[in-house]
Amino acid sequence: MNAPTPTRAEREAALKGMGFSRRRTEDARFIQGKGNYVDDIKLPGMLFGDFVRSPYGHARIKKIDVSKATALPGVVAVLTAEELKPVKLHWMPTLAGDVQMVLADGKVLFANQEVAFVVAQDRYIAADAVELVEVEYELLPPLVDPFKSMAPDAPVLREDIKDKKDGAHGPRKHPNHIFEWTIGDKAAADKAFAEAPVTVKELISYQRVHPMPLETCASLASMDKIKGELTVWGTFQAPHVVRTVAAILSGIPEHKIRVISPDIGGGFGNKVGVYPGYVCSIVASIVLGVPVKWVEDRLENLSATAFARDYHMTTELAATKDGKILGLRCHVLADHGAFDACADPTKWPAGFFNIVTGSYDIPAAHVAVDGVYTNKAPGGVAYRCSFRVTEAAYAIERIVDVLAQKLNMDPAELRLKNFIQPQQFPYKSALGWEYDSGEYPTAMKKAMETVGYQALRAEQAQKREAFKRGETRELMGIGVAFFTEIVGAGPSRNCDILGIAMFDSAEIRVHPTGAAIARFGTKSQGQAHETTYAQIIATETGIPADLIAVEEGDTSTAPYGLGTYGSRSTPVAGAACARAARKIHAKAKKIAAHLLEVSENDLEFDVDRFQVKGLPEKMKTMKEVCWAAYNNVPAGMEPGLEAVDYYDPPNMTYPFGAYICVVDIDVDTGSAKVRRFYALDDCGTRINPMVIEGQVHGGLTEAFAIAMGQEISYDATGNVQGVTLMDYFVPTAVETPVWETDHTVTPSPHHPIGAKGVGESPNVGGVPAFSNAVIDAFKHLGVTHMQMPHDAWRVWKTAEKLGLVK
Amino acid sequence: MSNPAKTRVTINVNGKDMSAEVEPRTLLIHFLRENLNLTGPHIGCETTHCGACTVDLDGRSVKSCTLFAVQAEGSKVVTIEGMAAADGSLHPLQAAFAEHHGLQCGFCTPGMITRAYRLLQENPTPTDEEIRFGIAGNICRCTGYQNIVKAIRSAAQVMAGQPRKEAAE
Numbered sequence: 001m002n003a004p005t006p007t008r009a010e011r012e013a014a015l016k017g018m019g020f021s022r023r024r025t026e027d028a029r030f031i032q033g034k035g036n037y038v039d040d041i042k043l044p045g046m047l048f049g050d051f052v053r054s055p056y057g058h059a060r061i062k063k064i065d066v067s068k069a070t071a072l073p074g075v076v077a078v079l080t081a082e083e084l085k086p087v088k089l090h091w092m093p094t095l096a097g098d099v100q101m102v103l104a105d106g107k108v109l110f111a112n113q114e115v116a117f118v119v120a121q122d123r124y125i126a127a128d129a130v131e132l133v134e135v136e137y138e139l140l141p142p143l144v145d146p147f148k149s150m151a152p153d154a155p156v157l158r159e160d161i162k163d164k165k166d167g168a169h170g171p172r173k174h175p176n177h178i179f180e181w182t183i184g185d186k187a188a189a190d191k192a193f194a195e196a197p198v199t200v201k202e203l204i205s206y207q208r209v210h211p212m213p214l215e216t217c218a219s220l221a222s223m224d225k226i227k228g229e230l231t232v233w234g235t236f237q238a239p240h241v242v243r244t245v246a247a248i249l250s251g252i253p254e255h256k257i258r259v260i261s262p263d264i265g266g267g268f269g270n271k272v273g274v275y276p277g278y279v280c281s282i283v284a285s286i287v288l289g290v291p292v293k294w295v296e297d298r299l300e301n302l303s304a305t306a307f308a309r310d311y312h313m314t315t316e317l318a319a320t321k322d323g324k325i326l327g328l329r330c331h332v333l334a335d336h337g338a339f340d341a342c343a344d345p346t347k348w349p350a351g352f353f354n355i356v357t358g359s360y361d362i363p364a365a366h367v368a369v370d371g372v373y374t375n376k377a378p379g380g381v382a383y384r385c386s387f388r389v390t391e392a393a394y395a396i397e398r399i400v401d402v403l404a405q406k407l408n409m410d411p412a413e414l415r416l417k418n419f420i421q422p423q424q425f426p427y428k429s430a431l432g433w434e435y436d437s438g439e440y441p442t443a444m445k446k447a448m449e450t451v452g453y454q455a456l457r458a459e460q461a462q463k464r465e466a467f468k469r470g471e472t473r474e475l476m477g478i479g480v481a482f483f484t485e486i487v488g489a490g491p492s493r494n495c496d497i498l499g500i501a502m503f504d505s506a507e508i509r510v511h512p513t514g515a516a517i518a519r520f521g522t523k524s525q526g527q528a529h530e531t532t533y534a535q536i537i538a539t540e541t542g543i544p545a546d547l548i549a550v551e552e553g554d555t556s557t558a559p560y561g562l563g564t565y566g567s568r569s570t571p572v573a574g575a576a577c578a579r580a581a582r583k584i585h586a587k588a589k590k591i592a593a594h595l596l597e598v599s600e601n602d603l604e605f606d607v608d609r610f611q612v613k614g615l616p617e618k619m620k621t622m623k624e625v626c627w628a629a630y631n632n633v634p635a636g637m638e639p640g641l642e643a644v645d646y647y648d649p650p651n652m653t654y655p656f657g658a659y660i661c662v663v664d665i666d667v668d669t670g671s672a673k674v675r676r677f678y679a680l681d682d683c684g685t686r687i688n689p690m691v692i693e694g695q696v697h698g699g700l701t702e703a704f705a706i707a708m709g710q711e712i713s714y715d716a717t718g719n720v721q722g723v724t725l726m727d728y729f730v731p732t733a734v735e736t737p738v739w740e741t742d743h744t745v746t747p748s749p750h751h752p753i754g755a756k757g758v759g760e761s762p763n764v765g766g767v768p769a770f771s772n773a774v775i776d777a778f779k780h781l782g783v784t785h786m787q788m789p790h791d792a793w794r795v796w797k798t799a800e801k802l803g804l805v806k
Numbered sequence: 807m808s809n810p811a812k813t814r815v816t817i818n819v820n821g822k823d824m825s826a827e828v829e830p831r832t833l834l835i836h837f838l839r840e841n842l843n844l845t846g847p848h849i850g851c852e853t854t855h856c857g858a859c860t861v862d863l864d865g866r867s868v869k870s871c872t873l874f875a876v877q878a879e880g881s882k883v884v885t886i887e888g889m890a891a892a893d894g895s896l897h898p899l900q901a902a903f904a905e906h907h908g909l910q911c912g913f914c915t916p917g918m919i920t921r922a923y924r925l926l927q928e929n930p931t932p933t934d935e936e937i938r939f940g941i942a943g944n945i946c947r948c949t950g951y952q953n954i955v956k957a958i959r960s961a962a963q964v965m966a967g968q969p970r971k972e973a974a975e
Contacts, residue, residue: 027904030912031896031919033846033886040845123836124829214850214858214913214947265848265913266947298851526911526948694907697950725855725945733938733951 011607016546017539018753021690024531025550026524035263038218038233043291046220047076049281050126051300052116052133054108057144057375057718058155059137061104061115069118069132074125076288078133079117079280081105089283091160092249095273095497096349097168098178098340099160100378102276107140109157109338110377111720112303117280119292142375142718143176146312146335149372150174157338157373168340169349169371178340178371181350184431189366192327196318200402202785206391206767208310208335208376209710210302210723211383212730213525215265217305218295219278221285229256230286234278236261236553237271237523238563241497243555245274246282261553267525268702269381270306272343272565277305302723306343307376307712308383310335311391315356315399323407325418328362328430330395332369334380340371342380343565344387345495345502351387352486352652354431358396359440359484359656360418365430375718384702384763386487386566393483397768401480401775402784411772412453412480416444419482426749433486435654436756439682439746444482447658447680450742453478456662464780473668479661479773483765487757488571488653497562503648504572505559506580508537510641512630514623515547518580521561522573523553527759528691529569533577535687536753540581541588542608542622559644567655567757570687571748576647578752583643587629592620594634653748653756657681659769665777667804670796672708672774674737679765682744684756696741696762703766705731707774709789729789778802815879819844820888828875834868835859837875838885846886846916850945857944860917861885867924869943886916889923898964899923899957908957910948918944922958930966934959 006014016022029035066078081103084090091099104115116133120126141155148154156162156175165172169179193199219234230252236242239261247254264271281294296305311332318327334350336342344351350369357365382388400418404411419440420427427435447453456478463476492501505521518537522529534548552558561573585605592610593600596618603610611619620628629641662676679696686692709729713721722728747754767788774790775783781802787794799805812827819842826841838844838861849871850856859871862884889897899919902908909915918941925932925940932940937958938951946954 023904024907026912027909030909030915031886031900031903032890033844033916035846035912035915037845037848037913039849040839042843124831212947214856214911214945215848216850263912265850266911268947295849298853298856528910690907694910694949694953697952698910698948699950701950702947724853725851726853730855730945730947732942732945733955734942736938736951739950739952 008607015538015542015544015608016535018535018687020535020688022531022535022545022688024528026528026530037215037263037265038220038235039295041220041233041262043220043222046291046293047119047121047288048123048126049117049119049284049292049294050123050130051114051277052118052130052135054104054111054113054115056108056137056139057111057142058109058140060107060140062136062138064116065134066116068134069129072125072129072132074121075118075129076121077119077284078129079103079284084283087283089249089279092274092279094339094341095346096340096342096344097346100339100341102279110375111718112300114276114304117284119284119288144374144714144716144718146333146372146374149176149374157375176373178336178373179349180368180370182368183354184366185364186366188364189327189329192364193316193318193329196326197321198319198406199316200399200406201314201316202399202402204313204315204395204398204785205787206309206311206313206394207788208307208712209383209706210307210712210728211268211270211381212302212728213266213268213270216296216298216301217271217275217277219281220291220293221282222291223285223289225289229258230282231258231260232282233260233262235264235271237267237525237565239523239553240521240555240560241500241563242274244500250282250286259555261523264523264525268384269308269343269565271525272381273306273341273379275305299724302712302728303720304377305379306381307337307379308381309391313391313395315395317399317403319403319407323409323414323417325360325362327364328357330356330367334369334371335374335376336371336380337374337376337378339378341378343382345489346497347494348387351382351389353388353392355389355433355484355486356392356396357429357431358393359420359482361420361424362430367431376714382566384699385760386485386489389485390764390767393764394768397481397483398771398785401772405779405784412444412448415480415482416441434651435484436651436748436750437746438484438654438656439744440482440656443656443658443680443682443744446744447660447678451660451676451678453660473666475665475667475777477663477665477773477775477777479769479771479776481659481765481769481772483761484654484656485567485761485764486652486654487567487760488649489566489568490652491650492648500562501648502562503646504561504568504576505646506573506576507559507644508580508584508642510543510584510626510629512627514543514626516543517549517551518577519551519558520573520577521559522564522569524564527564527569527695528688532687532691536574536577537581540578541584542605567760570755570757571653571751572647572649574755575649575752576645579647580643580645583645584641587641588622588625590637591625591628591633595620595628595632650750653684653751655681655683655756655758655761657761657765659765661769661773663773663777665774665795667799670792670799672790672795677737678740678742679762680742680744681758681761682746683758683761684745684747684751685754686743686745687755692758693741695759697739699760699762700739700766701731701736703763704737704770705729707767707770707788707790709791711789813876815875817878818882820884830874830876832875834870834873834875834878838870844885844887848913848916850913855945857921858914858917860921860944862920862924867921886920889919897923898961902957902961902964906953906957906960908949908954914944914946918946918954926962926965930962932962
């Protein structure tokens with residue numbers, strides 16, 4: 001007996017396409033301990049590498065004696081810069097156009113810098129041997145404060161380029177200067193400030209932090225000398241770029257290199273760059289002809305690979321007395337550490353910092369960024385944000401609050417007064433971007449209504465009075481942030497990495513039984529690509545998501561792509577996915593017309609089938625069409641059902657959101673308790689609401705960590721401090737607030753499915769929301785700004801200075 | 807120093823006696839991962855903070871990066887690989903983590919589920935606050951914990967025989 005014909009709703013439910021909170025296909029392996037991360041991979045004869053690291057921030061190397069280490073049984077090799085020189089791998093190019101030492105060449109420039117690479121039979125012996133390498137150092141004066149980098153008497157850090165007047169991004173003003181990047185109309189901005197009745201100015205610093213994914217960086221290189229083939233497994237957010245760079249550096253032809261990113265235990269920007277550990281494991285394997293694994297420990301991770309932020313932003317606004325913003329100026333001092341290893345698109349030394357005009361219609365603006373060297377670790381990655389976008393959002397969202405305070409206006413009201421209006425989109429900003437779409441006032445008002453904003457302000461006023469009367473020791477703060485992100489790098493006209501345009505790719509192969517495999521140039525580190533890409537294909541083709549396998553990360557099978565960071569997977573590869581699926585759809589339609597003996601124009605698509613218009617019972621399911629693609633196609637058509645798409649986006653996408661945070665601060669302890677956090681995100685079309693909500697929860701938690709406690713600091717001698725989990729703040733379930741999420745939907749007009757990307761929005765909007773909330777608690781006492789992180793000590797110091805502490 | 811004399815240890819892991827020659831300094835996590843190829847428990851730090859290496863040892867949650875294998879001699883250890891039933895059916899906690907999107911990158915998940923298992927043995931009906939306190943030794947960088955709390959609460963209900971509540975949407 002035939003099963004009853006499924007209803008349309010049943011067919012949609014079986015499809016699990018876009019908009020459906022589909023459970024993740026990834027989870028089965030992770031919940032059973034069957035994930036496959038780099039350190040889980042073992043190869044016969046595999047050796048382990050470990051680093052000897054510098055105990056000093058700035059020192060000359062007088063001598064390295066490896067004799068005791070090499071004499072230790074089980075030690076196979078000890079590499080120093082001397083061993084790497086003949087193969088010219090003692091230095092490597094960075095993504096930012098600078099060069100970086102792989103192993104210390106003559107001097108060390110930051111604490112925990114890589115000095116020698118020990119290779120041994122197991123990780124215990126390697127650790128023993130690290131202790132046996134004797135290095136003689138001659139201390140040099142450390143340069144820690146970026147504000148002193150360009151002083152006339154500052155120690156010259158980079159002797160290799162001390163006489164170079166020009167760097168990768170133009171003229172250098174000082175041996176410790178990397179670049180100056182300017183954008184905007186300076187004359188127009190200066191005029192706005194000269195004429196404006198009200199101006200504000202604040203030095204807004206965003207401290208040095210670290211993304212700290214739970215899995216540290218790791219690689220396993222295996223050189224097959226007979227075949228001349230190199231295979232590298234690694235924690236790579238961008239495996240295809242790693243292969244290209246490895247080919248250029250090693251001289252091994254690109255087709256003889258296979259790079260595999262297996263499961264990745266979180267990335268958050270940490271796993272975009274190329275690190276000495278990757279290079280050393282590869283070189284060691286090439287030299288020794290056996291597999292060599294390198295896994296960094298947590299201390300190494302926090303102190304040597306990929307810091308983020310360290311932006312010191314002197315930000316100014318000019319406005320009318322009733323709060324119309326007329327101009328913005330911002331000067332940034334960017335501390336890049338010892339080498340410029342920023343992971344930005346090559347032409348953008350300060351990333352997309354020029355999104356700093358935010359969500360506001362600001363007629364005149366000018367930005368200048370000076371990058372400088374210091375004796376700190378290199379990096380400058382985008383920790384859960386698009387390139388330098390969280391820094392920009394923090395600067396504008398803080399300075400708007402400062403202006404509101406000066407004008408004695410409510411910060412939400414000031415924002416509403418200056419928003420880019422819906423009819424202004426596409427909106428060309430004073431700093432050169434074309435915002436694609438936005439409904440800012442709608443989102444802001446929805447957020448205010450949902451939290452009961454006016455009632456919260458009234459409660460705050462009452463609490464302040466009660467505090468004055470001595471009835472409470474708590475101050476209440478309300479933080480408002482309205483962010484606009486710029487993600488989805490990016491159009492080839494302005495975005496490339498080392499000359500490779502930042503497109504991305506999708507390849508779909510449909511099998512005869514109506515199942516499919518799809519491969520992408522991106523690489524999930526927890527973002528659920530295996531689940532969500534399949535949903536896009538399901539909606540576009542009618543193939544159920546459960547019958548679509550998604551693969552990424554193996555350069556031998558996946559199409560070339562630029563990887564996953566800067567919220568680019570959905571805007572770029574997601575678009576390629578939809579377009580490839582539409583190519584499948586178009587061919588399937590032709591086959592269906594052929595099978596039904598009608599014209600293509602007589603067919604309409606309905607969930608999982610093509611049916612004749614007006615005669616829905618005359619139809620072919622996608623499953624039937626897939627089978628026919630392999631045995632009964634129209635005359636002249638190639639058999640098979642496959643498609644590839646390489647997508648070069650016409651523009652970035654601009655997700656936005658309204659966040660409101662309420663904190664209660666105990667002035668005697670300095671502890672700031674988050675009472676409520678409401679996050680409204682507009683990421684355009686929503687592919688999987690469950691996954692979006694999960695991304696927002698995670699991003700808010702990382703924002704909370706940054707705003708309330710994270711900091712990688714250095715003492716005056718260049719020692720790096722607080723780089724284990726004993727000190728570096730990573731919130732547990734106890735500290736983490738409960739999140740309220742909400743959304744509006746304003747599709748991107750240029751993206752094939754209207755999606756904008758969401759993974760990083762909560763970090764970008766979250767940090768200023770927390771910061772504004774803490775500072776808001778003290779505003780009535782004249783406080784305009786407080787330096788992050790807002791840990792109990794810093795907040796208590798503010799209260800103490802204000803004379804609030806008894 | 808290297809090559810110290812090796813010692814034979816025998817540990818009951820996931821119901822089976824497992825034996826290997828190890829150095830006295832071999833950590834339990836390395837015994838599990840390297841000697842037994844049980845790569846479910848992970849290493850995320852070296853200061854006993856992150857909990858990615860959490861396993862169950864004689865009815866207690868322990869961080870296997872902070873115990874020597876020899877200290878576990880004669881003990882009963884349960885790892886994430888021993889959480890499902892013999893017929894392969896998932897433990898209610900495993901099912902609940904997937905149902906409520908309590909994981910993203912998956913790296914903390916084995917330790918988190920193993921810890922939650924012990925928590926529910928000790929306190930079968932925890933409040934949300936008790937769950938949060940109970941998993942405070944396990945760090946997750948992806949989820950913000952909210953869905954993990956939801957998953958553990960839901961698993962507790964299933965284990966108590968209450969009807970399973972469907973997740974939202």
